[in-house]
Amino acid sequence: MALNMSKEVLSAFGLMNEKLTESNTLSTQRNSAFMAGLAEKVSEQPEKYTPLKEKADQISALSNEFNDYLDKIKAELLEGRDDPTDYEAMDKGDELDAKFFEGGVITASAQEFLDNVTKYRDGVSSAIRSVKEVEPTVADDVDKTFKTDDVKDGDGVTKNWLKYNFEGFPLVASLTKLTQMQADVKTTESKVLSALLAGQQASELSFSNYEAIVVPDKTAFFSGESFKGRIVLGRFDATLKPTKVMVNGKEQTEVTNGQIMLDFPAGNVGEREVAGELQFKEGDSIVTIPIKSSYAVIPKPNSAVISADKMNVVYRGVNNPMTISIPGVPSVNASAPGLKKLGGAGKYMMNVTTVRAREVSIKVSGKLPNGATVSDSKKFRIKDIPRPVGTVRGEDGSIKMARNAVEISSIGAILPDFDFDIKLKVTGFKFKVEGQPTVSVNGGRLNAKAKSALRKAKRGSSVQIIDIKAQLTTNAGYKLKKISPVIVELTN
Template sequence: MAIKKRLISPRQKMINLMYIVLLAMLALNISTEVLDGFSIVEDSLNRTTGNATQENVALYRDFEMQMKQNPEKVKAWFEKATSVKLMSDSLYDFAQQLKVAIVKKADGKNGDVYNIENKDNLDAASEVMLAPLTGQGKSLFLRVNNYRERILKMVDDPHQKRIIADNLSTSVPRKARLQGKNWQEYMFENMPVAAAVTLLSKLQSDVRYAEGEVLHTLVSNIDVKDIRVNKLSAYVIPEKTVLYPGERFNANIVMAAVDTTLQPQIFVNGQRVMAHNGQYGFTASGVGEHSISGYILMQNRKGDLIRRNFLQKYSVIPAPNSATVAADMMNVLYAGYPNPMSVSVPGVPANAVSVSMSGGSMTAKGNGHFVAVPAAVGKDVTIHVTARDKGQMRTLPPFVFHVRKLPDPTAYIALGTNRFKGGGMSKAALMGASGINAAIDDGLLDIPFRVLSFETVFFDNMGNAVPVASAGANFSDRQRETFRALSRNRRFYISHVKAIGPDGITRTLTGALEVIVR
């Protein structure tokens, strides 16, 4: 098909020449910090995409398992899930091929997407995506549109539909349209390699997100989790399996996935027991190994009786003559940090127990509670316990603990009692937040750190990273001004968070916290 070229006026030629000169000047002045900002965002996107991929893989495994158990019911939904995987992988892999092509165009045939050398190259993306005969931009545009239209038909939630539609939108801003640009030109024309690769990584992340939303919709339609109750097993769940003479044995005897509207019949040692909500108890006998056995009877939906046998072993031991030392948070102690400890000796009151520690300090807090502060990382500490029992002092075996450095905390934004660690946030909540906090809160520890400084990385309409620093824990005035200008679904990243812990050690946190304005 012949292409009719428009005549270009001398004035337009001059404007084009000035634009080329401007781009050349821009290329000469792209800072290392801006390009490194793209690397930070790229790493964060790759982690997010990796997590989404793992979740999707788990859902596909659920589908495969349920397909084997009940193919008649699951087949239609399994086929839809398979088609979602195929078209998601197709677009994802195509974006990956484009990233590789752009990097190799900039760095040569040995170019590595994960180690880009010529990040500021402004020609590679244009050549790969916009070349008149070989450009892949139009193909990517059509593939994204096709994927978006097909995937939206499989999502029921209107809110999720809007998110997916926005993430995979190929509309062009008004300013770019007035300049005569199409989507691929707006996205890749004169775009630095680092920015072009990051844009394609964002597309891959959006594809995995959309794939996951569709899979969750399909899962909810076939009630994958409800199918699992077809497998019923009997369990004895004891409160403890090691008892002292005269102590009661308490346990829950239940059938897994039991219907709470039906009470099963429980038989122990041939006799039916009235165990309310499956709770059963008896008094332990002499020292040694013991067991209880029996079976459970329960009706299924057809009215048939299902029987499941059970056997539970337990031990009865004499009262111990040794101390128990336990770290309240973890089975390690942290240097320079006040570690809560609980120390007890069975049969001995707390005020008759004395505790000391070599390699640090030990402070009593009363009622068997202590605070241990090891002096140095990597040097084991030994805890010594003595007890006054029936007028005599007993020295019990020592306890050795390894000493480690406090792990790095996680950065978050405090929203009332909630800790925001990435994802979508309303603009009102963002404007109401004071700044950045950091803490170790992995479910075992909850140790606050003091934030000394951090950096936010924004992206302008050209995809350029704009880092803004804060010399403290609070958002700076300039950062807040940028927040006010953010539109819905715009993203920015919080990185280079520097914090100091209760051990007095200052550290710079790795990774970046992604914020999506909702």
């Protein structure tokens, strides 16, 4: 039986899944950097590092293959969902139960999943144990982390590992577990790569192989601020102290833990250079390492940038997408009636259906890197959805049509030239034939009385579809303006 969870718990699982996904992305970047560093070692000392690089490639390939497989499983579970971040709607585990436990029996897909876990665990564990530079405990951790033996629950009952971890759980919980497995894969790969590189540091390398890196405290500075940052060596060593440091024509003397600390006026708005050199004494000679970098000085922002993605007004009855940001400020707070923040950076959705006023103000604030607060507000006009137009077989206005075509056609309503792609559902209308009583119809097609009246109409006469009633498919409670009628001239 599926576990019952509150909406808050479901959302918490979803947020945890997002955090793990972000962490996995950073881990991937870090592991890629490790691989690039090991490749550099191979180019410098191929005989020493090639065997380690081959082993790292093997572990990386196993990790990537298993990670891609888990991505595929998650994509299949989310297939058909309009909003993969609607965690409160993921309160059931039907998708995964059907995939893994159909009829209470482990399916072929479930066995494939277990086989992939086993392949990754045994492959990585075996590869680790064959490398003397890596502690055996790392392989032990892999065996323990990806163990699929039967487990005992809190009542001491032995259960199948797959059923214990996945059967009957809400979809969002299972997705989070799969993402956690990916995090374990990334962590394992990182441990192994770190051990491979840490065990082969070449302290005898010459200073000429070092590269000076300028690391600003931030990527851009406001006019009037002081530039703050540090210079570090590509092969960082806290014990290193250069003989002499020159930056922009001035000697720098503050060195902390191998880092040259910088503090000077940022300058005027525009692109600025940091240039100079580091000098190290190596034997009887002086090795010079050039310093070359740049940074941008930008004007201090004093207003927010707020724009409606599709129009310069907001409409009642629909969700209005908004983009809200402040130049130079990484994170802002925005508030207004009906305004809701979405997952993307600066992305919001605004629904003003219940706002009675003709205007709405959006207030925005944010903190600059120096701690100062910037705030602003903008007004948007609120408008109702335009008057819809009635249609017969998708045609509107005054049209010509055969009698039998009218009889089987659907009556609809559209919003021509409206920026939002929203659908209208006709709930009823009145049908008027010349010389016949007006017929009221429920739904979007002619009923028996309307068809009877239509058959009595003369050739070339006109029939009218009037008083059309419709509603938004996404907001049935919103009251639309009166819908324009359709006049059909019969051709037979």
